[in-house]
Amino acid sequence: MSASRRVTKVGLAGAALLGVLSCSRPVLEGARLEQLAQVAAQVNEERLMGTLSEVVKAHQEDTPLGCAWLTEDQRSRHEVVCHLTREKAAALLQERFQELGLSVRRNESATTPFPTSNVIAELPGVTRPQEVVLVGAHYDAFYDGADDNSSGVAALLEIARVLSQYKFDRTVRFVGFDMEEFGLVGSSRYIGEYTGPERIVASMVFDCIGYYDTQEGTQQSLPGLPAPSTGDFLAVFGNDTSSQRVSELFALNNALKLAKVTPIIAPRDGTSPLTGNLLRSDHAPFWLTGHEAIFLTDTANFRNRNYHQPTDTVDTLNPAYYRRTVQLSAATLAYWAGGPR
Amino acid sequence: MKRSRFVGLLACVLVLFAAGGARAQEVPAQEPGPREHQFTFYSRAGALAYLSDARTTGGAGAGVGLRDTLHERFILQADLSYLMMLGNVGVLRLGAGVQRSGTYTPAVLLTLTSFFGDRLAFLTPEHPTPVGKLAMALGVSVAPLRFTHQGLQMSLLELGVGVGSDLPGLGLSYQLGLLEVGTAF
Numbered sequence: 001m002s003a004s005r006r007v008t009k010v011g012l013a014g015a016a017l018l019g020v021l022s023c024s025r026p027v028l029e030g031a032r033l034e035q036l037a038q039v040a041a042q043v044n045e046e047r048l049m050g051t052l053s054e055v056v057k058a059h060q061e062d063t064p065l066g067c068a069w070l071t072e073d074q075r076s077r078h079e080v081v082c083h084l085t086r087e088k089a090a091a092l093l094q095e096r097f098q099e100l101g102l103s104v105r106r107n108e109s110a111t112t113p114f115p116t117s118n119v120i121a122e123l124p125g126v127t128r129p130q131e132v133v134l135v136g137a138h139y140d141a142f143y144d145g146a147d148d149n150s151s152g153v154a155a156l157l158e159i160a161r162v163l164s165q166y167k168f169d170r171t172v173r174f175v176g177f178d179m180e181e182f183g184l185v186g187s188s189r190y191i192g193e194y195t196g197p198e199r200i201v202a203s204m205v206f207d208c209i210g211y212y213d214t215q216e217g218t219q220q221s222l223p224g225l226p227a228p229s230t231g232d233f234l235a236v237f238g239n240d241t242s243s244q245r246v247s248e249l250f251a252l253n254n255a256l257k258l259a260k261v262t263p264i265i266a267p268r269d270g271t272s273p274l275t276g277n278l279l280r281s282d283h284a285p286f287w288l289t290g291h292e293a294i295f296l297t298d299t300a301n302f303r304n305r306n307y308h309q310p311t312d313t314v315d316t317l318n319p320a321y322y323r324r325t326v327q328l329s330a331a332t333l334a335y336w337a338g339g340p341r
Numbered sequence: 342m343k344r345s346r347f348v349g350l351l352a353c354v355l356v357l358f359a360a361g362g363a364r365a366q367e368v369p370a371q372e373p374g375p376r377e378h379q380f381t382f383y384s385r386a387g388a389l390a391y392l393s394d395a396r397t398t399g400g401a402g403a404g405v406g407l408r409d410t411l412h413e414r415f416i417l418q419a420d421l422s423y424l425m426m427l428g429n430v431g432v433l434r435l436g437a438g439v440q441r442s443g444t445y446t447p448a449v450l451l452t453l454t455s456f457f458g459d460r461l462a463f464l465t466p467e468h469p470t471p472v473g474k475l476a477m478a479l480g481v482s483v484a485p486l487r488f489t490h491q492g493l494q495m496s497l498l499e500l501g502v503g504v505g506s507d508l509p510g511l512g513l514s515y516q517l518g519l520l521e522v523g524t525a526f
Binding site: 027224225226243246247250251254262263264265266267268272273274275 | 390392400425426427428460461469471
């Protein structure tokens with residue numbers, strides 16, 4: 001099937017979907033589905049996996065942060081803490097953003113015991129630059145950290161590469177968060193210090209998005225969360241504030257037929273006792289401060305036995321499923337940003 | 342330790358009710374017949390959950406209600422509960438059923454339960470946007486350990502199931518009542 005035919009088919013499917021949805025709620029109002037499909041098609045699997053391998057290499061060649069602050073007993077019980085690396089991955093992020101011609105800055109905090117340095121790149125909006133669409137992933141990792149979270153960092157870079165070829169109404173901001181593994185430190189500081197006339201209108205956070213397993217029984221869940229039993233889906237978590245964004249991603253995915261998605265919307269800011277596990281990444285500080293944010297994940301340790309292990313390596317990931325996740329993310333961010341123009 | 346205390350407490354309650362029943366039998370048969378309406382104010386504690394492809398709601402908590410017992414046999418009741426664990430969830434439950442007369446008064450109820458407030462919502466092809474914040478379920482519940490004596494009512498276990506309203510698709514409600522205490526007025 002030629003690319004143009006495929007795009008037309010996608011467009012028709014999208015139009016049909018829009019027709020159905022228009023009877024209920026305008027989830028994808030004004031979406032230019034053909035252009036969004038083209039944005040998604042720009043995501044290149046080979047390049048994506050190549051970038052991921054480079055991020056992993058940066059972790060391998062880095063010196064771990066050290067864990068002298070732990071007692072011997074703590075060190076023996078939480079050995080993983082002694083294998084956190086971050087600086088070379090941050091440098092790689094910054095360098096790649098600069099190569100794309102994006103304006104890059106660091107959001108530094110010297111607060112002890114964990115000084116942080118978030119890497120921030122921007123694609124300025126054309127007509128509404130004060131409205132910001134944010135996409136983020138933490139760049140610190142234990143061991144190789146292929147899934148957690150080189151997959152998120154490589155996705156960030158690939159999406160930056162794709163979106164930087166276009167112009168958007170809103171500003172698209174790419175953020176590499178520091179020190180997520182030690183308690184969402186970088187993202188908490190970023191949103192805690194967030195001021196100015198600009199407004200974050202939507203956010204998307206990646207954490208562990210490369211591991212998929214199509215075998216039955218590979219997915220675990222929690223009571224009350226009806227997850228499929230095969231670990232081959234992308235989990236998308238939102239809260240009440242960001243539920244519209246989750247609906248938009250879900251509708252776009254249905255229109256563009258990209259990935260198997262399981263969207264879950266937590267009540268309020270997600271802090272109820274039964275939803276604590278939904279707060280385990282950098283979207284949580286956004287929810288807790290009333291900002292819209294959705295969290296994309298392969299569900300990490302609920303599926304991936306290599307989570308926080310030396311075995312979290314590139315060869316354990318599923319490139320095709322991972323690429324589809326990144327395609328869906330790119331199209332969704334492009335839609336949120338009011339484009340492509 | 343806790344288990345033995347609970348068993349002890351249960352035994353005391355049963356002995357008290359049995360003793361009360363025995364004393365009641367000693368009273369000459371001068372008492373009036375069953376009252377047409379016996380109103381009872383009750384409080385209850387337990388857990389309720391509503392699960393469907395589109396949502397999970399419920400939690401554990403407590404509530405209060407009003408019951409009208411007709412001729413010591415038929416029951417009409419309404420109660421309102423507040424549940425925690427999944428945000429703030431309110432449950433309004435209407436029930437109608439029958440009970441055994443006497444001191445040991447197990448009951449069976451037909452219930453219409455509405456859950457409102459916070460919930461975990463799931464998007465599916467059938468529900469591409471979050472479902473509303475109200476879910477209803479029609480079900481049945483049984484209270485096998487229920488006792489009534491001199492205007493005091495106590496139920497130590499209540500189990501219920503129901504079918505819900507998240508169409509298309511099936512919703513199921515589950516109820517576990519742990520303790521209910523009521524007093525007639």
